Amino acid sequence: MSFASLGLSLPLQKAVADQGYDTPSPIQAQAIPAVLSGRDVMAAAQTGTGKTAGFTLPLLQRLADGERARSNSTRALILTPTRELAAQIQESVVTYGRHLNLSSTVVFGGVKINPQMMALRKGADILVATPGRLLDLFNQRAVNFKQLEVLVLDEADRMLDMGFINDIKKILAVLPKERQNLLFSATFSPEIRTLAKGLVNDPVEISVTPRNTTAATVTQEVHPVDKKRKPALLAKLIHDGGWKQALVFTRTKHGANKLTEFLEKNDIRAAAIHGNKSQGARTKALANFKAGKVSILVATDIAARGLDIDQLPQVVNFDLPNIAEDYVHRIGRTGRAGASGKAISLVSADEADFLAGIEKLTSQRIERTEVEGFEPDQRVPEGRASSKRPASSSRPSRPQSPRNGNSQGRSSGDRNDRRSDSSASKPTVRRKPRPARPRSSASA
Template sequence: MSFADLGLTEPLLRKLAACQYAEPTPIQQQAIPAILQGRDVLGLAPTGSGKTAAYCLPLLQQLSALPESKVRRLQVLVLVPTRELAIQVDETLGQLSQGTRLKRVLAYGGVSINPQMMDLRGGADVVIATPGRLLDLLGQNALSLGSLSTLVLDEADRLLDMDFADELGRLLALMPTQRQNLFFSATFPAAVMALADRLLRNPVRIVLTTEPADAPAISQRAIQVDDNRRTALLRHLLQQAQWTQVLVFAASQHAAERLADKLGSAGIAAAALHGQLSQGRRGQVLQDFKAGLLQVLVATDIAARGIDIVQLPVVVNYDLPRSAVDYAHRIGRTGRAGADGLAVSFISADTEAHFRLIEKRQGLRVGREVVAGYEPIQQAWAVVDASGNGGIKGKRKSKKDKLREAAAYATKEKPGA
């Protein structure tokens, strides 16, 4: 199937050819005709499957047909959870709309609001925004949602998972009830499905699971190592495997900064990427990593959303994610666009039970391994709770439990023996 078969106009087809879009991906084949028909869409597809272009292309065609009376009156709002994803969507729209009359405005926090307010003077056709900054702009009367015809939630799961639920509710109350709604994500947990059931009108449901023949070629490794030896093991793997570009996930801003500093002290070009960096610094770090000036990028989950690096070879879970959903998004940064990828997770005695839960919820089993010279000393006594609650979020072991286990191990006795 070609893009011409999907109902796209000749100008868009020429633009696609110029941008070297070869043929539509499965999500694009199903979503583009439905959006052009004005249908609501609920699109579930793996990371890296082409979801952004799947909604950008038909929306651009709809915008190109607007009468002059509606130009510069906000028609399309794309809500995203992070500034990195906002920038990525804006780049795709900019590439595909070059040379047209379309005016788009990019709005996210962490930078001065004044330039964004200036950009909105005279109106806009499309706004790509994070929820908090959009509310700020609405509070300043910099724009109105009264003329909105299409709402896009990109990475809808994270919009409801990252404390955006209240903000999203306030925004929905300001929008016209008659509008086209497009929800796209790599995962759809219960909260997103509940919102979809409430807002979408007879939607076209697109569910694309990765079949073995189409699944990204991501090899997964789980290496058992004590917490205090993870940094040394990471350095060893970087040298032994000669990884030239590695995205490492840490649990917090502090952890990311600390690990990047340790790697830098060992002569490894590394930098941290997290939500507390200025937008200019975040952009520079990401640019340096993509350009190969950095060997290691140590990122938190919030900063890593929207990172799209062609042929990123390796992802390392230095700290495990809090949820199976985050695990899927993390490893989905590698193995993109048909390239092979490797995802490595460090597993300690304290995190073994949590990783088992991730495996259970992902429907996978990753064989444990050890690296010579880095064999773990601590042992994992904990097992997964039959209820499926152990090891995640508020169900992790307390500090007292860990101290008891450490004391028991010191006397070669298991807890409770």
């Protein structure tokens, strides 16, 4: 199958070829014809599957003909939960629309609003936005939706998790009733289906990945370790492995800052990225990471879906997430586009329930590997949930974030961690014998 066979125009085929792509991914093969047909679409696809191009390419083709956006108007609105993801989508719009006479702009919180208002005066055929900043601009009459033809909700499940449901409802209330709706989500949870009832009309439903599974290209491993010794173990793994690039997840913003400082003191180039950082600082940290000026990017879950990094070799869960589905999204940042990747989790005894929840959700046991010199005083239970049926994809209720753009992607409250011990000896990996019981038959 080729992009030409999907019905894309020559300018779009050329733009795709310029990027070195000749065969569409499964989500692209199904979504592009569905969007071009004018039908509403409801698609489940995880990060790294090519879903952004799956809606960007047909959207550009649909808008190529027709009246251009007038002042302060937009013809297509793409809503997304985080600033990083918004910037990534805008980059894709520019890249694939380079041979078309279409305009686009991106708006999000954390930066001055006036330049965004000035950009919207010219009109934008495609507007990429986070919900909070979009409402601010609408309330100031900087944008209207009189010409709107298409609405895209990307990472819809993440927007619900981050407390944007009221913002989304307010935005939907002011949009024209006659429009095409495209909803993309990692899963079709009950909450997503409830949202879809008031959004899509007789949609084409697409699902290209099994629910709550991890990519087969990602090797997963758990290093049991006492909590206070996690920083020292991570530093040793980085030094001994000669890691040039790794994305490390912490549960809190305070934890991200503290770990970054520790790594810097141990001659490891690191930077932190989270909701309390200014947009300029976050953009600079990501740019330095991609350019190789920074080896380790320490992030809270704001980065789990918003970062687009090619060939990322490894992801580290310094802290396990307390929501099992977030583990799937975190490690989805590696092993993309068929490349191999590694996901390492540093797990202390107090995270045993989180680990059990992850193994229950993914129906697989994750290999435990103790590192010599870092054997934990308190043992982590051995895969007690791996033989059970997968958990429901519905999530526990969690507090909603405030609506303004500066609050997007905030992690949970900071905790005071005990001081790290950096005096441990150099580790070597020692594998524990597996328990004599059958493994789950579910695919990795």
